[in-house]
Amino acid sequence: QKQAAPMAIVLRPQTPPHIEIGGGTDVATDPLLHVTLNQLSLDFYAWSLDRYIRVMTATMDVTLPVNLDVTPEGLQPVIDEIGISNATVDNSALLRREPALIATALQELLGGLIGDFVGGALAPIDVNSLLGSLGLTLEIPPSEPGAGSPGLRKLTKGNDDFLGIFATLGIATPEATSNADQQTALPPVRSETTATLVGLEIDPTGLRFDGSSLGPAPQALLRLGSSLDDGSRAIEWQYQLDRGPWHPFSTDRNLTVDDSWLRIQGRHVVKVRSRVVGQVHSLDPEPVEVVVLIDDEAPVVSVAEDPEGQVTLQVSDTVSGSARTLVRVRLGDLVDGALQWGPWSLWLTADELAPLEASNAAFIDVQAQDEDGNIGTVTQPLIRGRGAADAAGCQCVAIGRPPTGSGWIPWLSAAALGLLLGTRRRRRKAAAD
Structure with a gap:
């Protein structure tokens, strides 16, 4: 009987991050912040015989194209796709597969894993916290399609680049004055988002590494809506997969989620929120959640x-x-x-x-x-x-x-290594609650 086991992953950056400031016009081609982490190492440890044992070390180059979206909570970092390149694997003597084959599989999957790490650390940047006690707020112009926000601009002096924030001062409401974490009051009407899972395409070859290649990642198809979508104004939607980063806003009401993180079998949650284009404070404060179940293994x-x-x-x-x-x-x-x-x-x-x-x-x-x-x-x-x-x-x-006092052998959380590689066991993964 093969059972899942806990796993620990330790991140060890080998070089300082390099950040370039751009125009923010497009998160893929001209992001506001282009972060590069060369030679980022991840040590994978599996619980075995009452202790954690390192089973491999994966090293790769990571690129994070980041834009900043103006939201009621502050400047929200958004990432569309994380770049992974030059992946290598060593310290893998406990695994049957050749390190080069393991690295090939990991390069397809680590973007989602890194996104899960990064997403939990990318909280909105509250630019009003220092002014709330004075009864003032900073009003930053919202982002415009293909142009970014006029209030977030790259400045250069000599050989140094800076990110400049241009905003107007506003008068905070009594609630915002007493709470520095709250911005100006929302308008009377806010968007209420709807999202429905209308399709799920799963290719079993994309869930297991056969030693040479991975098939396509699963695709979740969602139909989006908003209480403000009455035809008189444009609506845009934004989504987040599990604990990953928020993705850029889009006016397309048909959302396809094909993140490589969906290769991990388990209970995934897609959060979706909406707003009126150009109206920052119409953002839905409570994103709707859609469960996407990826499971092709029988009990x-x-x-x-x-x-x-x-x-x-x-x-x-x-x-x-x-x-x-x-x-x-x-x-x-x-x-x-x-x-x-x-x-x-x-x-x-x-x-x-x-x-x-x-x-x-x-x-x-x-x-x-x-x-x-x-x-x-x-x-x-x-x-x-x-x-x-x-x-x-x-x-x-x-x-x-x-009866009371009896029970079943508790199943531990699935080992991420087996899920990622499919080397010594078939992949099993329980979604974190």
Whole structure:
């Protein structure tokens, strides 16, 4: 039985970051800030034998094109795509794959991993915190398509570049005056965002590294809407995948999320918010969340029998978990040399299972279904003794909640290394709550 295990990842920059200031007209071609991290090393540690063991070190060059969007909370860093290049792997003697092959797979996946790290650190920059106590605010002009914000400009003096902020002073509301973290009051009407998952395209070859290449990443197709989208004004939307960075605003109401981070099987969350184009304070303060489930592995089922004829089931699914995995059981016996099955039990969640009394059965059949519809089955003979002749006649079985004090072996969080590489085990990943 292969089980997932915790993993730790340590970032070790080998060189200082290099930052270039641009025009901010386009986050892909002319970002406001172009951050380069050459020779960034990541040490991967897996928990084994009561300690963390380093299983490999990945080193790569990372480029982060960053724009700053004006929002009610401040200047929000946005990133569309993180560049990963020149990936190498060493210290990987514990892995079967060649380091060059591992590096090829990692280069496709580390953009999402780095984005997850960076996104959690990119909080909005509150430019009003120093003025709130004075009853003043800074009003920075919103970004314009293809031009950036007129209030955020590159300045040069001699050989040095600076980021200049040009804003007008505003009068804060009483709430903003008493709370330095709050900006000017929002208008009476704010956008309320809607988002619906209308399609999910998953190519299994994109979820596992076969030793030579990865197939295309999964694509989640969302249909977006807004309470202010009445045809009289333009609406734009912005999204965030899991803990990654916010992406640039777009007026396209059909959103395709094809981030490489979706290659990691698990429960992903796409957050979407909207606003009226050019109206900063119409931004939806509560982004809508859409769950995207990436799971093409069936639950793992094992059956253990004790000498008294009690059967214990262990069912695990690292994406759905025991609370969302359904299980049913039936027992069988040999009658005149032919196997006859009794009726199926009711579906119960895996965390409701209790030991079964099966001393009068010759076979057991178990089905486990995760929330994505993948079904794992186990059919096996029962070796231990029989019950009395009058013990049972219908081969019925009932499964229920285990008594207080008993339970199942807890499944640890999936090892990121196995998910990324697919080298020594099939990838399993539980989405973080």
